[in-house]
Amino acid sequence: MQILQIGKALWSFDYEIAGYTLADGTGALFSLTPPPHHREGEIILTADSLVIDGYNYLHIPLDKLEQIYLGFDDVYKRSFIKNNGLFCQPLRLRYKTKEGTNTIYLIVDHKFFGTNNQLWFDTIKQLLSDE
Incomplete structure (x- = not known):
């Protein structure tokens, strides 16, 4: 197994973020x-x-990905991130499971001024187009 990229991820399932309110994240x-x-x-x-x-383990085969999206949506709102998301946009992955479909939101290699989400988005998109 050849590793193409490695990083640190902050992530949540869509239903967890859906329960998040602006009051939860004011700090x-x-x-x-x-x-x-x-x-x-x-x-x-x-x-x-x-x-x-x-602490949790997640394995997503790329052939199970249904959608890859970089940006904000109805669930992960721009208002949840400082500077209105100027330096950070979530990476959303929707993938098939035995039970149905799961959606996760990722922030990869978060730094004070940005993330590596664009790099990961581009790389995964390229891998999917090569199939």
Whole structure:
């Protein structure tokens, strides 16, 4: 298994973020805290899968991805992130499971001024187009 990219991920399922309110994250808008998330771990991208390993483990085969999207939506709102998301946009992955479909939101390699989400988005998109 050849590792194409590796980083640190902050992530949540869509239903977790859906329960998030602006009041929950008021401190995050003004302090050095990271964007809203419920889990953290190391993220690894290979030619055929994405793995997040930390307190929780998640394995997503790339052939199970239904959608990859970079940006804000009805669930992960721009108002949840300081500077209205100027330096940070979530990476949304929707993928098939035995039970149906799951959606996660990722923030990869969060830094004070930005993330590596664009790089990960472009790389995954390229891998999917090569199939």
